[in-house]
Every structure is written in structure tokens, then in C-alpha cells.
Amino acid sequence: MNNTLGACDCGAVHHPLTVEKIAVGEHALDQELPAYVKAASFQKVAVICDETTEQIAGKKLMAILHEKAEAASVKLEANAAGDVTADEKTLVSALIGIPLDTDVLIAAGAGTIHDIVRFCAFQRGIPFISVPTAPSVDGFTSAGAPLILKGKKQTIQTTAPIALFADLELLRKAPQKMIAAGFGDMLGKVTSLADWEISRLLADEPYCPAAAAITKEALEQCLLRIDDIAAKTREGIEKLMESLIISGLVMLVLDHSRPASGGEHHLSHYLEMKALENQKRQVLHGAKVGCAAIMLADIYRSLTETTWSDEHAEKTVRSAYENLPAGETMEGWMRRVGGPVSLEELDVDEHLLTEALAHAHHLRDRYTGLKIINQYGLLPEMRQNVKHERG
Numbered sequence: 244m245n246n247t248l249g250a251c252d253c254g255a256v257h258h259p260l261t262v263e264k265i266a267v268g269e270h271a272l273d274q275e276l277p278a279y280v281k282a283a284s285f286q287k288v289a290v291i292c293d294e295t296t297e298q299i300a301g302k303k304l305m306a307i308l309h310e311k312a313e314a315a316s317v318k319l320e321a322n323a324a325g326d327v328t329a330d331e332k333t334l335v336s337a338l339i340g341i342p343l344d345t346d347v348l349i350a351a352g353a354g355t356i357h358d359i360v361r362f363c364a365f366q367r368g369i370p371f372i373s374v375p376t377a378p379s380v381d382g383f384t385s386a387g388a389p390l391i392l393k394g395k396k397q398t399i400q401t402t403a404p405i406a407l408f409a410d411l412e413l414l415r416k417a418p419q420k421m422i423a424a425g426f427g428d429m430l431g432k433v434t435s436l437a438d439w440e441i442s443r444l445l446a447d448e449p450y451c452p453a454a455a456a457i458t459k460e461a462l463e464q465c466l467l468r469i470d471d472i473a474a475k476t477r478e479g480i481e482k483l484m485e486s487l488i489i490s491g492l493v494m495l496v497l498d499h500s501r502p503a504s505g506g507e508h509h510l511s512h513y514l515e516m517k518a519l520e521n522q523k524r525q526v527l528h529g530a531k532v533g534c535a536a537i538m539l540a541d542i543y544r545s546l547t548e549t550t551w552s553d554e555h556a557e558k559t560v561r562s563a564y565e566n567l568p569a570g571e572t573m574e575g576w577m578r579r580v581g582g583p584v585s586l587e588e589l590d591v592d593e594h595l596l597t598e599a600l601a602h603a604h605h606l607r608d609r610y611t612g613l614k615i616i617n618q619y620g621l622l623p624e625m626r627q628n629v630k631h632e633r634g
């Protein structure tokens with residue numbers, strides 16, 4: 244990645260990767276992680292987990308690390324709804340739980356635990372190591388931590404992990420819905436990559452063809468192995484995890500999330516904020532993203548058949564969206580991995596969906612198809628083309 248993006252002369256800023264080591268494999272945890280901790284001369288490690296990930300990885304890590312360093316375990320507690328959330332309460336109790344002389348943190352969990360650890364590492368001024376327990380999201384290597392502060396989601400710039408160890412046997416045991424969520428986060432690249440082109444052509448936003456190609460390749464790797472991912476074979480889970488990591492690293496190099504996050508992510512974020520406001524239990528990020536991408540693919544495709552006031556925009560939209568797969572095709576992919584295919588399935592009613600389609604584009608100052616349909620007043624027309632119920 245450093246070589247390909249380092250050699251790219253697109254004019255965009257490419258930050259050198261600061262992640263020292265990434266291991267995806269059979270012995271990532273029992274051999275490569277302790278060897279890394281020893282080589283880096285870390286003396287005091289704190290493993291951050293929750294009730295579930297303590298059983299899956301936390302205890303194992305404590306046993307493995309025991310001989311190499313002094314290890315402490317910090318267990319995060321779920322809220323009344325049963326979720327571990329990255330809110331003030333959890334962040335402070337994590338910081339209190341981490342012994343003062345700790346020199347490295349290990350995030351043993353999925354996305355939220357990583358966000359909590361990212362914040363703690365940044366606050367303490369120490370590095371952290373990522374140990375994903377499910378291939379559920381592409382943000383493990385990200386530097387931004389989406390936190391819930393005063394009941395609102397805000398992304399704080401913190402720090403990326405210095406190393407990542409993904410144990411395939413452990414990841415293969417992840418629940419199907421988390422694997423499907425990881426696949427859904429990748430499926431979101433179908434629309435995010437097309438939206439990135441739109442933002443380049445219509446709003447002159449920074450674009451890197453090499454980064455787009457790498458992200459596209461990662462998506463294609465997943466699509467080639469849908470059945471392997473569904474069956475949780477070694478190869479399937481390896482490819483899914485690798486693709487998620489690659490997508491995350493591309494964002495880190497560019498220091499923005501445009502290749503991996505378009506209209507589908509804005510819809511997902513909007514729904515997440517609403518769930519937070521209404522104190523509803525959160526749905527997995529990748530599940531929302533996947534369902535939103537399936538719906539948007541159809542909306543974007545129908546946008547190419549519409550004529551409106553701006554000829555240039557119309558032409559650009561056609562070139563960016565006309566080759567998108569049909570929502571029905573994407574639905575088939577998602578079904579195969581056992582994931583949800585419509586936002587209705589995720590308890591989003593018509594009213595909330597209409598609201599999200601009309602307002603989610605305000606969340607980010609970024610040009611997307613979602614912004615276009617609102618900007619040109621095409622929402623009512625597009626809305627008729629949206630299939631809310633699927634399957």
C-alpha cells in the first residue's frame with residue numbers, strides 16, 4: 244500500500260502508514276502478537292474487552308502475554324440496553340481501569356471497543372494494538388473515534404493502532420450477523436466509490452485514482468468469495484478481513500473516508516443518530532450500510548434515466564452510476580451471506596426512511612448522489628423507485 248500510494252502522483256496528499264505490523268493468519272495471536280510485544284520491549288500491557296470478547300479473546304490474550312509482559316485486563320460494561328457504547332461513562336471507567344504505568348493497550352473486540360481504546364490510547368499518549376474479534380467493519384485501523392458525547396455522535400481525531408493481529412480461527416467463530424455486517428460495510432463501497440467519482444467531477448473534491456482502484460479491488464475480492472464468506476471458510480474469512488483492513492488503510496493514507504463512505508454511510512449515520520435520540524438499541528453499522536447501499540444503487544440507477552435542469556450534472560451522473568449493479572443483484576449477494584437486505588428489516592419505517600433520504604446528506608459537506616436528488620428536487624420521483632420491502 245505504501246508503495247502503490249506512495250508512487251501515486253495524483254496531487255492528493257498521501258500520508259505514510261504508521262501501522263508497523265499487520266498479521267492475518269492462523270498464528271497471529273499465539274505467536275506473532277507476543278513476538279511483537281517482546282520485540283517492541285513493551286513491559287506493561289492492558290487488554291480492553293467486554294463480557295463477550297473476554298471469553299473469545301481476552302482470557303487467551305492474558306495467558307499468551309503473561310510470559311512476555313505484565314498484563315492487566317480491563318472489562319467494559321454494557322449499558323441498560325445491553326450495548327457497550329463509546330460514551331462518557333464507558334470512556335472514563337476505561338481510563339480509570341487502565342493501570343497508570345501501562346505502556347501499550349490492546350483492543351480485543353469489534354468496532355466500539357476499538358473506538359474506546361483509540362480514545363484512551365490517545366489520552367494516555369501510548370500506542371495501541373488492534374485484535375479484531377469479528378470481521379465486522381473496516382474501521383479497525385482508523386484514527387478517528389466516533390464517540391457518543393452528551394448523547395450525540397461525534398468523531399474525534401485520535402490515533403491509529405501501531406499493529407493489528409487478526410486470528411483467522413477466532414474470526415471464523417464470529418456470529419454470522421457480524422460477518423454479514425463486515426460484508427455489508429464492503430458492499431457499501433459499490434455506492435461510495437461511485438459517489439466519490441461524482442464528488443470529484445461535480446464538486447472538485449480530492450480524488451486519488453490509485454486509492455479508488457485499491458478499494459475497488461478489495462470489494463471485488465469479497466464478491467468473488469461470497470460463498471466462502473457465507474460458509475466461514477478460512478479463505479473466505481481471510482479475504483473479508485483483508486478487504487476490510489485494506490479499505491481502512493486507504494482511508495488512513497488519504498486521511499479522509501471518501502473512497503469508503505458515500506451516501507450509504509450518511510444514511511446509516513443518520514439512522515444511528517435517530518436510534519440514539521430515541522434510545523433504541525443500535526443495529527450493526529455494516530448491516531445498515533449494506534441495506535442502504537442496496538437501496539441507493541437502485542435510486543442512483545434510476546437517476547441515470549431522469550432528465551433535469553443541469554445537462555453537465557446529468558451526463559456525469561450517467562457515467563458514474565449507469566454501471567452500478569442492480570439492487571436486486573446486491574440483495575442476492577447479501578442474502579447469501581445471511582445478512583439483512585432492506586432497512587425495513589432493520590425496523591426503519593417509511594416515515595423515518597423518507598426523513599433520512601431528505602436530511603442525511605446534510606450530515607457531511609460532501610457531494611453524493613444523495614445530495615443531488617435533494618439539490619435538484621428529485622426526491623419525490625426517486626422515492627417512487629425505492630423498494631423499501633425486499634425479498
Ligand SMILES: [Zn+2]
Nearest residue numbers: 381428528532
Ligand atoms: Zn463503514
Ligand SMILES: [Zn+2]
Nearest residue numbers: 251253451453
Ligand atoms: Zn493518489
